Amino acid sequence: MLIRRPVLDAIAAGSVDMAFRRWSHARVRAGTRLRTAVGLLEVVAVDVVEESDLTAEDARRSGHDSLDALRAANARRDGALFRVTLRPAGPDPRIALRESAVLSDDDRTALDARLARMDRTAPWTGAVLRLIADHPGVRAPDLAARLGRETAPFKRDVRKLKELGLTESLEVGYRLSPRGTAYLHMLM
Template identity: 45%
Template sequence: MLIRLAIAEAIAAGTIRVQYRRWAKRRVKAGTWIHTPAGVVVVDSISECDPESLTDDDARAAGEPSISALRKGFRGADGDPVWRVEVSFGGGEAGGRPDRGGKAGGRPDGGEDPRVGLRADDDLSDDDVAMVTTKLDRMDERADAPWAWRTLELIRERPAVLAADLGAVLGLERDVFKPRVRRLKALGLTESLKVGYRLSPRGEKLLDIRRSDR
């Protein structure tokens, strides 16, 4: 579940406590921590709601100007359930230690590593695609040679292959290749296997969108 920076900042300020999403099935649960540029957002509860009952007041409470704007932002099929997600601010800054205890990137007791839900979330909005694409492009721009997009394509073509063998294809040592894949995993794009990796549903969808745009 991605949260726009402006919304995350409002959650941090305490002015927004609820979000709405249309998903075929529930993708987060109470206790999930979502890492955002504004800090950690915690899912306090999630329940299915009747989308026809939502009003402009509900939309404004979620940070949207109107119910039509809220509905316009829904992804997925028209018949998919709409979920009311109550949220609160967990503290910290991006990559920092949350105020509620635990390690950055970890999870509270009974909660879920936010990357797990992120990997399964292939309902990518235009904003989602733009944000992740920008991050990957920057990874490539800052490296001696582009690697981020090439690594995703390589993992798609060769799942469950040793990291050392994949790295060799790109001319990278295993100790260089593995940390780079961890950066892709942090974006929810890859999953680790007993041997090697595979793309997550999110990673597959991103590459499909990238190919269709070319």
């Protein structure tokens, strides 16, 4: 579920706690936690609503200036209208993970095992880590081209490394996190 940054900031500040989406079926469930630029958000409830039942309060609580703006934002898609109730659920746990630059022997063993599983069909993790280390802030298509890869699968692989706390996204491109740097130094 994509949420624009101003709305994310408003959710974090407590002034927004809803989103409305037109979907063919619910794409999130109550209890789901979403990782966002402002930390974790928890989906509290997901309900189908009738557009005619929307109120100015719904518009305000979803970050829209008016009821007309809320309706217009959802007019471009087909499907049922869902009200998704959200609340902040804490910081993104990957932030603390990637900031930990001291790796224990157990950390290294666990990372070695995870990366070995990722490399099972075709080794790529070491090359991607070294490439990002050598070229921080370089666009993903340019990095992918250096490895002779398509951009979309390359980005998927970088997200896998991000899940392990080894990389972080920049405004443009990526860089190794302190954890990723420490791990790469252990490999050398």
